[in-house]
Amino acid sequence: MAQLQIGVVGGGVAGLSAAFRLAKHNHQVTVFDPDPANGASHAAAGMLAPASEANFSEIPLLRLMQHSNELWTDFAAEIEAVSGMPVGLRREGTIVIGFEPNDARDLERLSEFQRELGIEVIRLTRHQLKELEPETGGPFPYAAMIDSDVQLDNRKLMDSLLAALDSLGTRFVRQSVSAVNERGDGGYEIVLDDGAKVQPDAVLVAPGSYVGTISGLPKAVTRSIRPVKGQIIRVQASPELLRHVIRAKVYGKTLYMVPRSDGEIVIGATQEEVGFDTTAKVRPIAEMLSQAALLLPGIGEADFIEHMVRFRPGSFDNSPIVGRYEDSNLFLCLGHFRHGILLSAALSKYVAMAIETGKQPLEIEQFSATRLEAS
């Protein structure tokens, strides 16, 4: 295969995972990001949880998420083999809890839908839940296990990807990209903040929420993505406090708690606020903490480490936008929304194929940039 020079705009999980696939195929990859691995990928919880997300997604996206979840086993091993650094993939499964009767009813309805899709959802008795997670409160009217929903440690993943890319000779340019401009010949070039221009064979645009800050890109591309605020809280507990990912409905709101191997727990919610307001609000922090304590009373004695706000790239139809833009040398890997970590095993694979072949792989036909014209 011909060796290509590829410029990747954006050093989040979308850009770095694609860079890794391309660098492993011996292409010359350069990543442009003023602060790689410190955006939404840094604040993620790292859940690989297509089943739990089934209620939020259209069927084709759900199938892509399930497929990507399966790809993660090999992809994680590939990254770890190059970097020598673990990505913290854990396959304990996810425990789903409904806090009060209305939450239980919602989750029962969801589990019917999940079973129709072939997802195994195993109801847990009070005794079984206590066996799996002795520190949970309750009793809760609903508890279930979804074995297929697992997790990795997003921060370890990003560190591992950075190290792997380093050892593959990928170059990092720690500058903002001010523009991706069309040249006279129809090809696109990268313009850096300091005015320098770079003209790789292919430009992969994967800057997450920040695509709107890059000038020169087709309007249809930049207007397709909106930043959707997400906040997480990290606390430090003892490793015995929580062993499985818990995903709960508490008074109609979704809360998740993701344990790391060292006793850290990432607490998040699926609440959504559109816009680039970087402040953390009092209400969601208070709600997350008090809901977490309802599920896992011992978390009250955990140490509060940090709260963090980042921006998830939501597309106009909540599905990713991936592949070649028209017949140009511009490729897109955008709109991963709340599924950036999960989707990257698959999207990195297929966007790399698109760059190498110039064609949209069948697996991501549904998510191509051609639908932007119609938007």
Next chain:
Amino acid sequence: MAQLQIGVVGGGVAGLSAAFRLAKHNHQVTVFDPDPANGASHAAAGMLAPASEANFSEIPLLRLMQHSNELWTDFAAEIEAVSGMPVGLRREGTIVIGFEPNDARDLERLSEFQRELGIEVIRLTRHQLKELEPETGGPFPYAAMIDSDVQLDNRKLMDSLLAALDSLGTRFVRQSVSAVNERGDGGYEIVLDDGAKVQPDAVLVAPGSYVGTISGLPKAVTRSIRPVKGQIIRVQASPELLRHVIRAKVYGKTLYMVPRSDGEIVIGATQEEVGFDTTAKVRPIAEMLSQAALLLPGIGEADFIEHMVRFRPGSFDNSPIVGRYEDSNLFLCLGHFRHGILLSAALSKYVAMAIETGKQPLEIEQFSATRLEAS
């Protein structure tokens, strides 16, 4: 009056306010602190609230607090006149709220005790509370106004004190004091981390909770103080959200909210944990935020700025230890506990008098170091 060389160990509100009084009397003052104005005084709420604290304190301490509250008007003006920087003294009074019937009963009992002490506590109707603070929730079973309990902005105060001392020529040595040692002649000298020795005419020891880290001091002094953890949360709201200090009982716990002129609100509680554990725990943060939202629902939309842990110097009998140590050149200004800002107007005045006259002023006879022998 003879000009003295005075070494002040500790750059919190206790040390700096005494340094200010002494420097204004033309003594040569040097303050020793690796990081002045960044301990408990930085995390304080700045309430000058002797009446609200009446339930926690013995009568003599309460009288000292009331006296110091009165002194603050002139003392604030004096500091501001030298520094040209406001200390943010606000005299709107404090609103006391009882959240549920048991809280109301507790506060009614407290108000009887306060009235016996001559403190005016004015009950507020629902309508009056809403006039004063339109954004409060409720209705609450108890609301009252205590005009005499006011506030200043502790961070502005510390900045103003630093600037005032600077313009008075006070020297700052930004190093830790490793020891305050007795010399052969019975006098005490200051030993810095780098080994340098300083031998002023008088040594004023005012390092707050950290007195236990200084060697050489009499054991009776160092063992008299324990660090008592306090945490506060700062949020940013619009200035209309809150106008008065609110001090509330919510399900038996005391919560306070102190508005600053720019819309910042300091939220704190009177919970106490002994020891130098610098981590913030999940439960008190969650409780403070959710209780604050019960009293002032709009605070949910405020921005979360920071949470902070510092250590209040609690003495063995919860009263300050102030004055000359035996017949030496060692003077103490210790154990301000939860009242450091409030007490400093009085204690700085009387400890300065003690240094200048060598005698314990009558006003602080009760708080002298002689009671250490008996402890």
